Amino acid sequence: MQMSGAQMVCEAIIAEGVKTVFGYPGGAIMHVYDEIYKQNGFEHILNRHEQAAVHAADGYARATGEVGVAMVTSGPGFTNAVTGLATAYMDSIPLVVISGQVPLSLIGTDGFQEIDAVGISRPCTKHNFLVRTLEELPRILKEAFYIARSGRPGPVLVDIPKDITVGIGNFVYPDTVNIPTYKPTYKGNKKQIEKAVEAIKKAKKPLIYVGGGAVLSNASELVRQLAQKTQIPTVETLMARGVMGAKNPLLLGMLGMHGNYASNMAMSETDLIIALGARFDDRVTGKLSEFARYADIIHVDIDPANIAKLVDVDYPIVGDVYDVLENMIPLLENVNTDRYQAWREILKRYDALHPQSYVDSDEVLKPQWVIERVGELVGENAIITSDVGQHQMWAAQHYPFDRPRQWINSGGLGTMGFGFPAAIGAKRAFPEKTVINITGDGSILMNMQELVTAAEYKIPVINLILNNHFLGMVRQWQTFFYEKRYSQTDLTFQPNWKALAEACGGIGYDVETKEEFDAALKDAIRQDKVCFMNIAINRFENVLPMVPAGGALFNMMLPQSEEK
Amino acid sequence: MGVEIMKDERRVISVIVMNESSVLARITALFAGRGYNIESLTVAPIPNSEMSHITIETKGNAKVMEQITKQLHKLIPVYKVIEHEEMVEKEMVLVKFPIAENLSDIAALCIAYNGGIVNVGKEMIIAQVADEPMRIQHFIEAAQRYNPCEIVRGGVVAIER
Numbered sequence: 001m002q003m004s005g006a007q008m009v010c011e012a013i014i015a016e017g018v019k020t021v022f023g024y025p026g027g028a029i030m031h032v033y034d035e036i037y038k039q040n041g042f043e044h045i046l047n048r049h050e051q052a053a054v055h056a057a058d059g060y061a062r063a064t065g066e067v068g069v070a071m072v073t074s075g076p077g078f079t080n081a082v083t084g085l086a087t088a089y090m091d092s093i094p095l096v097v098i099s100g101q102v103p104l105s106l107i108g109t110d111g112f113q114e115i116d117a118v119g120i121s122r123p124c125t126k127h128n129f130l131v132r133t134l135e136e137l138p139r140i141l142k143e144a145f146y147i148a149r150s151g152r153p154g155p156v157l158v159d160i161p162k163d164i165t166v167g168i169g170n171f172v173y174p175d176t177v178n179i180p181t182y183k184p185t186y187k188g189n190k191k192q193i194e195k196a197v198e199a200i201k202k203a204k205k206p207l208i209y210v211g212g213g214a215v216l217s218n219a220s221e222l223v224r225q226l227a228q229k230t231q232i233p234t235v236e237t238l239m240a241r242g243v244m245g246a247k248n249p250l251l252l253g254m255l256g257m258h259g260n261y262a263s264n265m266a267m268s269e270t271d272l273i274i275a276l277g278a279r280f281d282d283r284v285t286g287k288l289s290e291f292a293r294y295a296d297i298i299h300v301d302i303d304p305a306n307i308a309k310l311v312d313v314d315y316p317i318v319g320d321v322y323d324v325l326e327n328m329i330p331l332l333e334n335v336n337t338d339r340y341q342a343w344r345e346i347l348k349r350y351d352a353l354h355p356q357s358y359v360d361s362d363e364v365l366k367p368q369w370v371i372e373r374v375g376e377l378v379g380e381n382a383i384i385t386s387d388v389g390q391h392q393m394w395a396a397q398h399y400p401f402d403r404p405r406q407w408i409n410s411g412g413l414g415t416m417g418f419g420f421p422a423a424i425g426a427k428r429a430f431p432e433k434t435v436i437n438i439t440g441d442g443s444i445l446m447n448m449q450e451l452v453t454a455a456e457y458k459i460p461v462i463n464l465i466l467n468n469h470f471l472g473m474v475r476q477w478q479t480f481f482y483e484k485r486y487s488q489t490d491l492t493f494q495p496n497w498k499a500l501a502e503a504c505g506g507i508g509y510d511v512e513t514k515e516e517f518d519a520a521l522k523d524a525i526r527q528d529k530v531c532f533m534n535i536a537i538n539r540f541e542n543v544l545p546m547v548p549a550g551g552a553l554f555n556m557m558l559p560q561s562e563e564k
Numbered sequence: 565m566g567v568e569i570m571k572d573e574r575r576v577i578s579v580i581v582m583n584e585s586s587v588l589a590r591i592t593a594l595f596a597g598r599g600y601n602i603e604s605l606t607v608a609p610i611p612n613s614e615m616s617h618i619t620i621e622t623k624g625n626a627k628v629m630e631q632i633t634k635q636l637h638k639l640i641p642v643y644k645v646i647e648h649e650e651m652v653e654k655e656m657v658l659v660k661f662p663i664a665e666n667l668s669d670i671a672a673l674c675i676a677y678n679g680g681i682v683n684v685g686k687e688m689i690i691a692q693v694a695d696e697p698m699r700i701q702h703f704i705e706a707a708q709r710y711n712p713c714e715i716v717r718g719g720v721v722a723i724e725r
Contacts, residue, residue: 118586119586119589122589122590122593123593123597126640127640130585130586132585147640179640180582180643181581181582181640181641181642181643182640303638304634304637305631305634305635305637305638308627308630309631309634
């Protein structure tokens, strides 16, 4: 069929089954926006900043498991999108971002709103394309979606010069993709899996270490089966919260810098790590030379480059967590679960010694109480997003996550300003679910313009602003490591949050007590409007336990040690 | 998991890539971004194919080499990465000498390194040598006494035996 390049873009998006596109128009992408105006195959959400558009597509992708799509113009439109691309890249989130570019004839001339988009985005995309002819456009679009969602997922940028969007050509959307240089491995090597199973049977203190890869491969049910069948204790990374389910007796908790005592001690004393889609990030391992000193390591990962990158691995298995577990679990049919009984007892004692805890107060709201209360009130029914900082860690520690894709946060890049637009994307994907962004008074101001987006499209996202009038996590480090010199972290000067929300078409709540919080949250859930809930919390509350950066995982600052 | 002290070693790798625009930029950006070393780099299309052959001379310990190989593999247009073990490797060098130098000595030196004088101008002569990289290094050292005014090394090309 004959059509313009701009029409081809829309047809490809429709053919990929995309229902919602997030974006922001501008000069170089106008032909595509003209075609968006004429079609009914997908809706377009006009975010108020390109960064937010990419985060919204990202939140949509994390909540659904499908490819998120964002569209931006050239130059500043694209550069604003870079943080969104990098955020998705670090967490392996499938996105296709389409950017306009100046016409081919102007490329390289420093034209108006020209910037080398493929050059800038090379290190923060899985792959990127600059379209050079109209003929290659359908194939590139097809490949972009395929590359984004296959193998280790990631964001793909398609940069399209304006004259290509206006050119007329024949459109046949390819049914299949053939990239001879790109063949991801899904099935793990059978012999390696058998060896790993033997190691599990011989271990005395095995530990399952689950990462975000288990979420990406939709392997949560199989991870639970593995733990259940073998009765092996399990720790989750920040990105894996929800995989095991909070009520699962085999889940020790989250490990790492702000992991709980039992999880970090388990990692320090285990004799066999079963790593499933986790990448031994520095926030997980602490000091590498002290990390898991007694352990052999089974490492299942779809990305060979993750294996043996930071730690030596004894049983490398390149493959998708889902496929590998599907083959591994039947081989563990007659595993002797009593073998690990003593180990489970040790860990139970560790957990009793230093449970994940905090000291509640009647005078001032504690952030941990707020998060636990949200869990009690909405629990598994909600999708929780977060920004980055103390509130993010408290949410990860205290929210009772029940299922994968319930917890959406920027783990790898740590992008402040991610939570609100990501919540908009998640809410658009699941309008029937309560979507709550747990944020801080620092993070929420980055991308607060999305109040307008959420109000216009009636996307009633609830923003819980845990307000300590500080850039709390930096303040915490200043307290511990910089002799309380609070350089540029005091946020005493604040907007009127309620008025701010109302000015943009939302609603605001000011909350200082438990009763007020309960009433406000119940009201906010009933509303069809976006809200800012300004929650005054204890100013100097710290996130604990904490492993100081570069320290050994077993050397934790615990709540008790703080009081001394 | 003891802490091993790993030695940096010179390695030559061949990377077979789709011959498409910006593929070389992807490779060099990967080396720059992850802090890997490039000692020399050569690239040319492979005859009768849509691929190009890139030869990279690099330095790193075994762990770094493993990461370089894996990270290169992750790039979408990379077809194959060969970490050379048993290879034939050659490099070319062009050297410009003043014509006033002892030409017969220079010619003899070139012959000793499988080369010769390939161009003679009014004031300068140009010598060319193609040999193993180590011998190219020796040739350049030996050539110093004839006051070379320009030396252009071509970078290593290698083929597995």
